[in-house]
Amino acid sequence: MPPPNDRRPGFSRRAQLGIFTGYVLAVAGALAGLVLVIVAVVDNGSFAFLRRGANEVVAPVGAAGSAARSGSRNVFEKIGDYFDAANKNAALRREVRIARVQQIRMRALAEENHRLKTLLGVVETSRPPVATTRMVASTSASTRRFAVIGAGTNQGVEVRMPVRTALGLVGRVLEVGPNTSRVLLVTDAENVVPLRRARDGIAAFSEGRADGTLRLRLINVGVNPLKRGDVFVTSGSGGIYRPGIPVAQVQSLTPDGAIARILSDPAASEFVIVDRVFQELPDPAATPAPEPAVQ
Amino acid sequence: MAVVRQPRGLGGRQPLVKQLRRPGAALNERLRKRINRAPSPLLARGVPWLSVMVLSLMPFLPLVASAPIMPPFAFMALLAWRMLRPGMLPVWAGAPLGAFDDLYSGQPFGSAILLWSLAMLVMEIVDVRLRWRGFLQDWALAAALIAAYLVLAAGLANATGGNSPVAAILPQLALSLILHPLVTRLVAGLDRFRLIPISRAPSGLGR
Numbered sequence: 001m002p003p004p005n006d007r008r009p010g011f012s013r014r015a016q017l018g019i020f021t022g023y024v025l026a027v028a029g030a031l032a033g034l035v036l037v038i039v040a041v042v043d044n045g046s047f048a049f050l051r052r053g054a055n056e057v058v059a060p061v062g063a064a065g066s067a068a069r070s071g072s073r074n075v076f077e078k079i080g081d082y083f084d085a086a087n088k089n090a091a092l093r094r095e096v097r098i099a100r101v102q103q104i105r106m107r108a109l110a111e112e113n114h115r116l117k118t119l120l121g122v123v124e125t126s127r128p129p130v131a132t133t134r135m136v137a138s139t140s141a142s143t144r145r146f147a148v149i150g151a152g153t154n155q156g157v158e159v160r161m162p163v164r165t166a167l168g169l170v171g172r173v174l175e176v177g178p179n180t181s182r183v184l185l186v187t188d189a190e191n192v193v194p195l196r197r198a199r200d201g202i203a204a205f206s207e208g209r210a211d212g213t214l215r216l217r218l219i220n221v222g223v224n225p226l227k228r229g230d231v232f233v234t235s236g237s238g239g240i241y242r243p244g245i246p247v248a249q250v251q252s253l254t255p256d257g258a259i260a261r262i263l264s265d266p267a268a269s270e271f272v273i274v275d276r277v278f279q280e281l282p283d284p285a286a287t288p289a290p291e292p293a294v295q
Numbered sequence: 296m297a298v299v300r301q302p303r304g305l306g307g308r309q310p311l312v313k314q315l316r317r318p319g320a321a322l323n324e325r326l327r328k329r330i331n332r333a334p335s336p337l338l339a340r341g342v343p344w345l346s347v348m349v350l351s352l353m354p355f356l357p358l359v360a361s362a363p364i365m366p367p368f369a370f371m372a373l374l375a376w377r378m379l380r381p382g383m384l385p386v387w388a389g390a391p392l393g394a395f396d397d398l399y400s401g402q403p404f405g406s407a408i409l410l411w412s413l414a415m416l417v418m419e420i421v422d423v424r425l426r427w428r429g430f431l432q433d434w435a436l437a438a439a440l441i442a443a444y445l446v447l448a449a450g451l452a453n454a455t456g457g458n459s460p461v462a463a464i465l466p467q468l469a470l471s472l473i474l475h476p477l478v479t480r481l482v483a484g485l486d487r488f489r490l491i492p493i494s495r496a497p498s499g500l501g502r
Contacts, residue, residue: 137399
């Protein structure tokens with residue numbers, strides 16, 4: 001590669017000044033970047049308006065992309081289905097038979113549960129979701145894990161609302177634009193979710209590890225009772241997520257908890273569901289509510 | 296069966312302009328395509344900027360990842376343009392391109408403005424010290440810059456909350472270093488594309 005020859009402008013005053021101005025601008029750009037980073041670090045929500053506008057502009061592209069994603073997956077699945085079809089068919093029949101029995105048992109249990117709950121006077125709060133929308137983008141190169149979904153204030157989405165798929169929890173809404181919102185994924189290190197073990201309700205909370213797994217920390221420190229394959233669901237404490245949304249499965253154990261794999265991989269989901277905040281709590285950051293929420 | 300052969304002319308690239316309407320004007324037109332044609336100044340100047348910005352939109356690909364595995368393609372393209380065509384992008388190009396990248400990358404706003412500007416300045420210094428470089432040296436230089444960029448970007452991301460371990464970016468780093476020649480290849484292709492002679496402007500643009 002030959003060296004650039006525009007470094008020696010000769011006697012042209014204009015060219016000399018041009019090069020000098022370039023350097024000044026570059027250093028000024030770096031300094032401006034430093035200032036902006038410091039502002040962004042001090043106040044996390046700053047520049048949200050810029051991102052909001054930028055996402056609104058490009059979101060249609062992302063929507064097309066997300067359709068392509070589910071489409072391409074179907075093609076591969078369809079090809080794969082032809083291999084070993086007979087055995088698969090038999091296995092599926094067997095599974096359906098077992099599932100049917102289990103379904104009846106579950107229905108009976110749900111019925112009984114409902115009856116017991118009415119006896120106790122617990123009020124079921126199951127409200128319809130706010131929006132069902134596409135996931136249009138997610139940070140790919142950054143260690144922060146954000147995603148953009150195709151619904152915003154126009155669809156009734158608000159900050160703090162939980163986002164999930166049919167398989168499990170995805171994250172919660174962080175910033176809202178008119179037609180897009182930014183979601184803090186469960187795998188982000190800033191996202192802490194209160195959980196309990198699905199089997200017996202051992203309480204824990206999860207922190208993202210930015211590499212697709214979660215770190216589970218038990219609330220009661222002692223002998224680690226977790227085992228590989230344990231499934232954790234949201235516990236409902238904290239008030240954002242309603243209890244019982246599946247989140248993660250234990251992959252390996254650590255001294256004070258476990259490393260868990262998330263159940264609802266954002267990479268495998270085209271559509272996401274935005275739920276209401278489980279229990280509205282007065283937001284300490286916002287202006288004080290006219291009346292405190294009744295717990 | 297008459298086979299109409301297109302005369303290949305002076306060995307130049309066949310322009311993209313379609314064959315024209317009147318038969319009498321066809322020869323004229325064909326000659327005019329190669330003579331007195333220059334690259335469109337818009338393409339010649341705009342393709343480097345545009346390609347980096349399009350690669351900044353990577354998060355909108357139909358690939359929602361749960362881990363940071365995607366290489367920073369926009370930054371890699373910026374480096375490749377800088378190495379392949381020194382002086383094509385001005386020294387200060389890191390700031391505006393970085394600002395655009397920050398809108399979509401999920402990093403705290405300003406991190407790419409800072410790091411890309413610094414990378415451009417480092418390249419200026421390197422150009423003074425190492426005047427004749429081969430591709431392997433360029434690759435090693437890009438590897439150093441990309442590694443520094445990823446580590447510093449992760450550090451800035453951690454400063455805004457989140458404490459991801461440095462180990463989380465190792466797969467991404469490895470992938471980026473391997474893919475650098477590919478990105479250079481892509482940029483070289485774009486470099487050919489931007490200099491296709493299509494406009495009538497006689498000024499010799501394109502370095």
